[in-house]
Every structure is written in C-alpha cells, then in structure tokens.
Amino acid sequence: MTDIAKLEEDTLRQIAEAADEAGIEAVRLAALGKKGAISALLSTLGKMSPEERKTEGARINALKDKATEALAARRAELAEASLEARLKAETLDVTLPAATSALERGRIHPISQVMDELSVIFADMGFAVAEGPDIESDDYNFTRLNFPEGHPAREMQDTFFLSPEAGESRLLRTHTSPVQVRTMLTQKPPIRVICPGRVYRCDFDQTHTPMFHQVEGLVIDQSTHMGHLKWVLEEFLKSFFEVKGVKLRMRPSFFPFTEPSMEVDVQCRRQGGEIRFGEGDDWMEILGCGMVHPNVLRNCGHDPDVYQGFAFGVGIDRLAMLKYGMSDLRAFFDADTRWLEHYGFRPLDFPTLAGGLSS
C-alpha cells in the first residue's frame, strides 16, 4: 500500500470515528491544517519533477478533496445528531397548564349585558338612552306623573324616603318615569327615548329586591297611538328573546301616568325549568304600558290635544331572568363569583344587530 492510500484510509477512518465537533476539528487540523498530513504531502509537490508532479499532484488533490468532502459530511451528520440530542433534552411537559388569559376570566354582569342588548334594539328603532338621578323629588317621581297626593296608587309602590336632612321630600325613585318627566320638560317632541336604570322599592323576597333595574320607553309626537305601541313591543320582545315571532296579549289595566293603560302578557311554553317564547299556550305577564296620560303631558309642558304618545316599563333583571334562566333575583346583587362566572358574559360578547344579540 502506498503512503497516500494509507493516509486516505487513516484520515477517512479518523473522520468517521470523530465523535463531536472538537474531534472532527482535530482530524481536520491533523489532515488539512498547516501542519497536517495532507498539507505536508501537498507541500512536497514543489520538489517533484513535472511528470511526477502531474501524477502525484492529481492523487494528492483527490485525497484532499475526498477528505474535505468526508469532513463536511461528517460535520453535517454530527450537527444533525447534536440537534436531535438538544431537542430531546429540551422536551417540555406540554400538558402543564398555560397561564389563563384575562379575557377568559373577566365577566360582564347579566344586567349590563341586557342593558347593552336593549340599547342596540331600541337605537335601531330611533330611541336614544335617557338617564336621571336615583335620588328624586316627590314632584318628579309622583306628582307630575299624576299620582294625586294621598291617592292609594301611591301605596302601590313602597317608597324609600331619605332622611329630612336631605331636604324637602327626597326619595329613591320607585321607577324610571321621573326620567321621562325630565326628558319631556327639556326636549321638544318628537321624543323617542328609553330610560334604563336602578329603581328602589321596600320589598324583599325571591322575586323582589329593594333595588332592581327597569327600562321604560317613551314616545311623544303628534301621531303615535296604541297600535304603534303594540308594534314596538312586539318588535322589541321578538328581537330581545331572539325568536321568529311573539304573540302578545294586552289587557286593560291601571297606572296613574297612562290612559288607556294596559298590561302585556307574552305567549310562552313552560317546560321543565325553561320558558320558551313565541310558542305554547301559556301567558306570562311581562310589562305595563299605555298612552301617556293627558295630565302628565300637561304637567310636563305639552298640550295633550296636540301631542300624544306612549310609555312602557319592564324590569331589566326580570328580562334577564326570563332570557337566561336565573331563578332568584336576590342572587343578582350578591356578587357570588360562582354565580357571576356562570351567568356572566365574556368581555367581548358585545351585542350587535349584525352579529346577533347573544352568541
């Protein structure tokens, strides 16, 4: 065997045996480094005769190429193996939980959600949202709304009064109708508003809490009548309960601030703990409404022979209970986080007409 052949065999063996990057570098230096064996062979070419150089040069260069190639291949092989080893070492237990996102944990209270739903529905029908203070005067809460002094109708609503230090007959509004009064006193018809807000009555059981939420609607212009009222309520309830249609039953009733006055029952089916609207043969009382009483119009500066319109009122908490199935009103105000997490809505559950009220 010639020296060259032996060198080739040795070098290729050493390359193949190199176990890591350092090993392969050592082989490279030993073969191709400045003082390497192949480099040394190459440096002998200068002293050879042209003929000898021709044959030996080709052999030595072939050896160099082979060694270089083998080095590169082995290097790649080792890099691949070390990557594999690294990856293996980097293995994670991906079944461990990730940190929860705030978006996942946050909740919107059902009352806020329903208020947002109401704004969307009524904004589409041209209603603005009007608001007013919770602490009201007897005048706005009762007198202007045609509750005569001492009339039994005042006792229909158990009123919370503030202590005399608060000033002349200050009370907690028993309905959001004083917002209607404020709206009529400050705006010229046509008026279309809904008045959502907190209201207060001295009452406490499974379906009554001393504080609850109400939305009232008011339309005042020169032509709106009971037929329009009926249509608005139908559209509202249909849209709110997200059903194809609702059937309403209106019954004459009495409220001091409307004439004629009506209570509205909605057709439903009760099955199990669930109530479905737009079907069945049961009726559920859901809201009160009527044509704004001429005295109320007069008390708020409008001529009842020129202006007319309707008003209605419904409990927001009750709407939420009917739509989303909570059974105890008291739980709405208890802030039990288990309840809030269960019945609450996610931060991005924004009701829209385009996307639907609820997802």
Next chain:
Amino acid sequence: MKLTLSWLKEHLDTSAALAEIVETLTRIGLEVEHVHDPAAQLKDFKIAEIVEATQHPNADRLRVCKVNTGAPELVQVVCGAPNARSGLKSVFSAPGTYIPGKKITLGKGNIRGVDSLGMMCSFEELELANESDGIIELPDDAPVGETYAQWAGLDDPVIEINLTPNRPDAAGVYGVARDLAAAGLGVLKNKDILPVEGEFPCPFRVTLDFAEGEKHLAPFFGLRLVRGVKNGPSPSWLQRRLREIGLRPINALVDITNYLTFDRARPLHVFDAEKVKGDLVVRRARAGETLLALDGKTYELDESMVVIADDNGPESLAGVMGGEASGCDDGTTDVLIETALWDPQNIAHTGRKLGIVTDARYRFERGVDPAFALPGIELATQLVRDMCGGEASELVIAGAVPRETCAVDFPWTETARLAGVDVSKAEATAILERLGFTVEKTSEDRAKIAAPTWRPDIEGKADIVEEIVRILGVDNVPSTPLPRAQGVAPAVLTQMQKRARNARRALAAQGLVEAVTWSFISKGEAEAFGGGSASLALANPIAAELSDMRPSLLPGLVAAAGRNAARGLGDQVLFEVGQIFLDPTEKGQRLAAAGIRRGLAGAGRHWSGAAQRAGAFDAKADVMALLGALGVATGGLQVVPGGPAWFHPGRSATLQFGPKAIVGHFGELHPRALKALDVEGPIAAFEIILDNLPAPKAKPTKIKPKLELSDLQPLSRDFAFIVDRAANAGDLVKAVGAADKALIVDVSVFDVYEGVGVPEGKKSVGVAVTLQPREKTLTDAEIEAVAQKIVAEAERKCGAALR
C-alpha cells in the same frame, strides 16, 4: 275582590260558562288572579247513612257502624265520634280518599281487632270548619250516595279579581256584573230598590260639625232606626256566601252590612241604638280621644281623623271601622243603620296612620258611588226587616249627596287618534251606554259624554277612549309599525353612556368580574369610606345594613369579597361601574368605576412561578388599562402619593389632572377600613369617577393627526441614578424627560435596586432614555451633550447622582 259564580249570576243573566266569564273579566281589565273550586278536593266524599251502630267489643268509646253508601253492600266502619248513631245521615269517605283537614290519604284499617273500611267525616276533616265535636249530621232527606259537596252547594267557584285602584265600582259583585253585561256576556238584572216607608220619626238627630271649607270630609250622612229586631245568626245562604269569599259570619245585622259591602260596594255601619247615648255628631276627632274598635284594639285618635260621636265620645271611626261599645250583638233589639259619604283622601290618611285595613276603607278611599248612598240604606233596611223583623223609622239626613258629574266634550276621532282603531259612533255610543254613560250629541262629530256616578275615575277624553277600547277588546287594536328614520340608524349613546359601557368591557378584559351591589350600605360601611352623612341616610331602610347611600363602590365590593372568602373563595377580582352619592342633589350623584383584587391577583397559583399577592401595582395596572381603554389622554395625569383615609397611606396614590381635578385613587386599602367591614386584607383597589375624566375634544372630522415617522433610527441610553430612598421615580422620569424635549421621546424605569453597593437610605433607579434624531444622525458629541443635560437635570430636580 272575591265573588262566587252563583253570586255573580244573581245580578247577571248569562249562559256563559265559567271559563268564558273568567276570560272576559281579564280581557276587560278586571284581571282574574285565581279561580278556586272548593268542590274539587271534596269530590270523593259521599252522603251515607249509618244503618246500625253497635258498641265496639274491645273499646268503650268506639262504635262499629254498618254504613249504607249507596253501594249494594253495607260497609263496616269503626267510628269514635260520640254522635255516631243508627239512622244518622253523614259524610263517608272510602279508603284511598285524601282527607284535606288531616292532610292524609285514608287507608283500610283494623281498629282493636275490628276491620274499618272507610271513615265517617267531620267538618274539620273536610276543612270546612276549624274544629268540630263529632261527625257531620245531615238532614234525613239528604240523598245517600250523592256527592256531598254538590248536594251542599259547595261547588260554587270563587273568582278572585286583582282590582286596580281606579275601579271602586267593581268592588261590588253588581258592578262586576254590569261590566260583563257591557262586554256582551249577558244581561244585567235590574232589581228596583224601593224606599222603605218610615213608620215613625227617627228619635236620633245627626249633626255634621265641620268648619266652613271642611264640609267635604263628610258631605252626606243618613241614619235610620229599626226597632224591635231579633238579631242572631243570619240565614244560611248569606252565611255561606260570606264564608265562600273568606268572611266570618257574625250576626244578621253585621252580616247584612258586610254583604252590601261586597254585593254593592256600599259599606254601611250598624249601631246598637240602646248603647248610643244622645244624638250623633260627625266631627273631627280630638287629640287624646281613643276608640276601642271592633277588632278589639284601642286606637289613639287625633284631629286629622273623622269620627261619629255621641255623648260618650267617639263611637265609630268614619268609613274605616266601628266601635266595640256600640256594636250589634245577639241582644240587639234596636238598630241604627248608617249610610255616609266620606272624603277618600281623609279615609286613606286615617287608615294609613292607624294601620287599619278594612273592606270599608278599601272602598271609601277609592270612591264609592255617591248616588247609591240612599238606595244602599233602603236595601239594608229591607234586608234587616226580612231577616230580623222590626219596624223602620223615617230617614234622618244630614248634608246632601253631591250632584256634580264629569261631562267630557268628546270628539269621536279621539279613539282613532289615541288607540289607532276605528270604532263607529254607533258602536262606541252603545258601549258607553251599556257602561252607564250618557251620550249627548253636540255636533256631527262631537258628543257630550257624562260618566255614571259610580265612575270617579273618569276625567277626560283619554278615559272615554279607554272605556271604548277595553270593552271592544284591546286585542282589536291593529299593530302598526312606528315610522322609522330613513337609512342607517344613527348613534344615540351619549359620551358618558359609551364611557360606562367601555369601562365595563375594559375591566372585564383585564380579568375582573363585574358585580352589581346595593346602592345602599350600612352606616358603618359608609363612614369607613368617607360617607355616612345624615343627608344620605334613608328614613325607612328595609334593613340596618342597607341604610345609607353609598359614597363609594368599594365597600360593596370589599363586603362581596368578604362573603366570597367566607364561601372558601379567597382570591377575588371584582369590579363595578355604578352610581355613588356625595350629596342628595342631582349633581351629588356620580358614576364611578372601581375594582378590587384580593389574594393571588386573580390568576391564582401557577406552576411557572411564585404567585404574587395582589398589591398596589395590580390596582395601578387596572386603572391605567381602564384609562387607556377609555381613550383618556394621560399625558397630563399626575400620580400623587397618598390617598383618602380608607387607603394605605404609604401604598396609595391619587390620580389627578391638577389639584382640583382629582379623578380617582388606587392602592392598597387601609387595614382599618377593612377591619370596619370585617374583611381580611390585603386588598388592592382603585376607584375612578368617570364624570371627572376630561371629555375628548370635539373635532369636525374623524381624521387622526398626521403620523410622523423618522427614517433615522432611535437610540437608547441607560442611566443608573442614586436617589434618596423616599424620592419618587415619577419625578426622576419627569426631570429626565424635560432635559431635551425635542430629542427625548421616551423615558422608562427598568430597574430599582437597594442593597450592596448602594449607600444606606438611598436607592438606585435605572432609567432607559430613547432619543429620536430628527434631521440627521447624532454624533457622539451630541449624544454626550444630551447625556450630560440629563444627568444635570436629574441632579438639579431630584438630587440624583449618576451611579
């Protein structure tokens, strides 16, 4: 208001079935709340005869009865009633029957060795009496085998109407019948009430003793004596009728007044004439006077109340309740019947003040038919003479029945205007006349419409429309689309409404859970959070812990966190957006947004690192996220250390745009405030008054300011400053930023360090400064110049030294 079907039919000639009557009542505004058929639970009780009753072989007090139940075989029943005897007709129940009075289902029995295959029943067991001392005794002609309830007339359904306060006319069965007749459900039976001819002058005189201007308190008072009556139990039909609607029969004279209260909505009163001393005076009560009323209670009267008095003092509380002293009992032989009109407001006031709820008050405060005051006493006199005999005196009348009635000038177009339904003049007229209105044509399209005396609620055109529409049926009003604006619906929410809505979504997106807590809290809670003033206390709170309007949302949230902790849920992350009250005026109500974090900041423990307890910086993060989401320009926002008393003095701050433009606070809550609420801390909290945030400037277009992007790369330099431990990093950042306002675009704190290498009482604050070259790349010398300015400013304003 309760009535029975048979009672109704006494006034209404109708072939309508119960279901149709009930449906019609609801349709015309007399909402039926409940229909109770007392026969339903008694359907299995049969009339039976005890054919033979023999002594039980093993028990002295028991009898073994052979009972004929109408079946071919006699039934053996062991009975313990003392009155169980041969030949007695009584009520039998077979095994398997539910016994309402005992709340058990009867089984087959063996009593002391003798089989018993049923039970003979008492009134108590049928729930027809509260107690009884034996089995029911029926007359000999009672038909064996028939259903007892049917035979006894107990199958009369009781209809309960939820009467609205505007309809006193329907507080009597006759009025209900009149409404049904108007709705086309039958014909009202008109029974003429003839005046009773007085046989002698009434020996009692009546004076209405009121000052001028107060005569409305008692406009009319009528009185009649019937002497020689024999009082006692009223006839069984009357007793049954009263019982069916839940009243207790007392004696004939009293029962008659109760009967007319419900039959005709006409309360009357009867005095035992022998117990009345002297003449009657109707007057205001005097301070200090008392009355032992028929309910056995003594009431303290005052001058705001009206009484009927004799020489002994008040004998009766006008329109509300009679007095015990002059009441009628079985010994009454001479009776004085009173019919009167009272001022509804005064009756309501008296009843409310004394806490007396009676059927008379209910009617008088809503308004009785003045025109029926006289027929009422005539009808009562007839009933007294029919049931108790006696001879009637002439009537004594004081005052007069007011004659004013409400007449409305009514354009027939009004129904279409308000109700949106076309009703012909003829149809509307017919409806109104059936209801007792008089319609007098004044022109082709108008009429003068006068309300009947029994309808005090009719005031104007809208009331007439209601009458027409309610009888016509509200369901006949056609649903009519409300005209809507052309095109896309415009936005309607105000700035504050959007702010409240976005605040909720932003805080929920921060991982907080929205609570809605009471607007009123306890005085202690209010005081611990800056409130509790007398002007925000309720005069009539429903509970002591709900007595004061909240000055802040925080106590409600903290209390909620405490309640949740008591349920084992210690980590709490809650927020609320709602009203708070600084004073009782309209301006004193503000809209606030507040949040709290208790325990492990909400994310809970996590395997990846040590869970941190919620602290001031969590609250700061929440509030900054909120302000950011609301688009509030925070450039001018100052974070001033320290907050109100309910915050930790060293771990809280006030957020403000100036000393007079405070928008809120954040930090840890003061341990003392938490102690007042009995909730364990620490709790990090923030509260922002949304009304106090600056409003965004209104701009003519939605175009955003032009975006200036530099082609030159920004560069960052870090500085470590040594400052006093108590120095505020915020001041240092501000000072550094002010060193070159053109070049410095951002200053941020990347490190705070105390310890080895930093002198005692000092801290090192690492600040990264970003410079944005404007026109050309900065030279080293320029950068160095800025750096020197930064160091100089930091030293001048904060005493900072480069580390």
